[in-house]
Amino acid sequence: MPTDPSGQPLAELKQWLAISTAGEDALLLRLLESAWQVCLQFTGSEAAEWAELDPALRHGIVRFAAHQYRERDEGPAERLPSAIAALWRPYRMVRL
Numbered sequence: 001m002p003t004d005p006s007g008q009p010l011a012e013l014k015q016w017l018a019i020s021t022a023g024e025d026a027l028l029l030r031l032l033e034s035a036w037q038v039c040l041q042f043t044g045s046e047a048a049e050w051a052e053l054d055p056a057l058r059h060g061i062v063r064f065a066a067h068q069y070r071e072r073d074e075g076p077a078e079r080l081p082s083a084i085a086a087l088w089r090p091y092r093m094v095r096l
Contacts, residue, residue: 009036009050012062017069028069035064042080044093060087 009032010025019028039045039061047053053061064084 031065
């Protein structure tokens with residue numbers, strides 16, 4: 001996760017979700033951390049900072065965190081939403 005997820009990543013997520021108050025910030029930060037880890041596992045990336053990630057990866061992280069926020073009452077997702085996987089797939093490390 002970036003050294004300070006409360007900066008640009010949190011601002012992007014709040015903008016995506018149209019949240020303007022700080023009441024949900026702790027939950028949103030946990031969701032961003034979770035989405036970041038899923039992205040790293042899916043792609044095999046080792047980026048340590050938000051700015052080091054390609055815009056498609058950052059967008060996928062924000063979208064996945066937003067998806068988790070919206071579906072938080074449904075329980076854990078069984079698989080990665082296809083729209084997010086499509087954003088990340090070109091960056092996935094292929095092992096033979």
